[in-house]
Amino acid sequence: MEAATHLVNDTVDFYTWSLTIADKRVEKWPMMSSPWPTLAISQLYLLFLWAGPRYMQHREAFQLRRTLIIYNFSMVLLNFYICKELFLGSRAAGYNYLCQPVNYSNDVNEVRIASALWWYYISKGVEYLDTVFFILRKKFNQVSFLHVYHHCTMFILWWIGIKWVPGGQSFFGATINSAIHVLMYLYYGLAAFGPKIQKYLWWKKYLTIIQMIQFHVTIGHTGHSLYMGCPFPSWMQWALIGYAVTFIILFGNFYYQTYRHKPRQSKPVTNGVSMATNGVSKKMEVHAEENGKKQKKGLRAKRD
Numbered sequence: 406m407e408a409a410t411h412l413v414n415d416t417v418d419f420y421t422w423s424l425t426i427a428d429k430r431v432e433k434w435p436m437m438s439s440p441w442p443t444l445a446i447s448q449l450y451l452l453f454l455w456a457g458p459r460y461m462q463h464r465e466a467f468q469l470r471r472t473l474i475i476y477n478f479s480m481v482l483l484n485f486y487i488c489k490e491l492f493l494g495s496r497a498a499g500y501n502y503l504c505q506p507v508n509y510s511n512d513v514n515e516v517r518i519a520s521a522l523w524w525y526y527i528s529k530g531v532e533y534l535d536t537v538f539f540i541l542r543k544k545f546n547q548v549s550f551l552h553v554y555h556h557c558t559m560f561i562l563w564w565i566g567i568k569w570v571p572g573g574q575s576f577f578g579a580t581i582n583s584a585i586h587v588l589m590y591l592y593y594g595l596a597a598f599g600p601k602i603q604k605y606l607w608w609k610k611y612l613t614i615i616q617m618i619q620f621h622v623t624i625g626h627t628g629h630s631l632y633m634g635c636p637f638p639s640w641m642q643w644a645l646i647g648y649a650v651t652f653i654i655l656f657g658n659f660y661y662q663t664y665r666h667k668p669r670q671s672k673p674v675t676n677g678v679s680m681a682t683n684g685v686s687k688k689m690e691v692h693a694e695e696n697g698k699k700q701k702k703g704l705r706a707k708r709d
Contacts, residue, residue, distance in 0.1 A: 427568050428509055430516065434523055436564070443530070443564040447557055450533045454553065457540035466543035470597055473538060477594030481587055483528055488583040490521035491576050500576065503626075504635035507573035519571035525579045526563040528586075532556055551655045562648070566641070574630060574637045578623050578645070585615055610664050617656050620649040 431437045495502075498514035508515045533556055539547045566575055589612055595602050627642045627649075635642075 423569075428507075428519070428571055430509065430511065430519060431523065431567055431571055434567075436527070437523070437568060440564060440568075443561060446530055446533070447561055450536070450557060453537065453540070454548065457537070458545055461540060461543055467541045469538060469542060470599070473597040474594055476534060476538070477590045477597060480528070480531070480590040481594060483524070483531070484583040484586040484590065487521050487525050487528065488580055488587065490517060490524075491580040491583070494518040494521060495576050495580070502577065504630055504633050504637070505573045505576070506636040507570050507575070507638075509572075515572055518576055519567075522563075522571045522575055522579055523567050525583060526560070526567045528583075529556070529560040529563055533560070549659075551659055554655065555652070558648075562644075570638060570641055574627075574635070574642070577626060581619050581622065585612070585619060588612060588615070613656060613660050613663070617653060617660065620652045620656070623649045624653075 436442050494514050494517040495505075498508070498512070498518065536548055536552065536556060539545070539552075592606060592609060592612060596606055624646055627645050630637060631639065631642050
């Protein structure tokens with residue numbers, strides 16, 4: 406018991422000390438004064454993961470097609486805005502793309518980058534809705550460990566990033582990731598229109614490949630920064646490398662299971678949207694159409 410008390414006290418003392426080196430610019434920004442709002446939202450997310458499937462178990466799945474279209478294209482715009490602001494802000498600030506320490510000044514470009522990174526953090530909280538929509542539509546198989554791990558950790562870890570390092574090297578990964586999310590949510594938004602559009606969406610596989618390339622680039626970029634002795638907090642860089650490694654493993658397994666292992670699924674699923682409409686496959690539609698033509702021919706023969 407005494408050891409536990411010491412651990413708690415040491416943790417509180419460490420957190421109190423860490424606040425003294427946090428970025429004062431973001432201290433009064435929404436959600437940034439304390440970690441509790443971020444942790445509370447994440448806890449509600451985990452609670453919904455448990456309660457949602459139980460609530461929906463004996464209920465009819467929601468369609469939410471219009472909601473998905475609006476949501477996904479809104480995320481396209483948000484991620485495009487973040488990517489644009491980070492790119493233009495870093496160019497205007499004269500950032501070095503191989504080694505860039507954090508500038509905690511109130512320079513207009515530095516504040517612009519910090520603001521864009523804050524929006525990036527907020528977007529990770531909004532992305533919890535991905536899971537909510539899966540569960541409301543009873544696409545429980547889409548809520549995998551990779552899905553939950555990715556969503557829950559990104560929101561929490563980026564609160565830490567914005568609190569202490571909203572600039573410098575932090576811009577690099579966020580710029581790449583937001584650009585990829587423009588493509589990803591564009592894909593999901595188009596898929597939500599249904600089979601007429603889905604038949605043209607052959608490039609989902611390549612989104613996964615791009616995501617895996619992103620993690621390798623992140624490790625290479627961060628490793629090079631550490632090798633150079635870049636004056637960016639090393640704890641953040643080592644944490645980023647370890648985090649990227651977990652994603653390489655998880656996304657690699659997903660890619661193998663989905664595209665190499667060739668599972669028996671006959672209906673590919675995109676963002677929880679089945680390639681069949683209302684549970685009726687294209688083959689069944691064609692078969693039904695052929696039967697209808699035969700019946701019409703039979704009726705005509707009887708009339709003749």
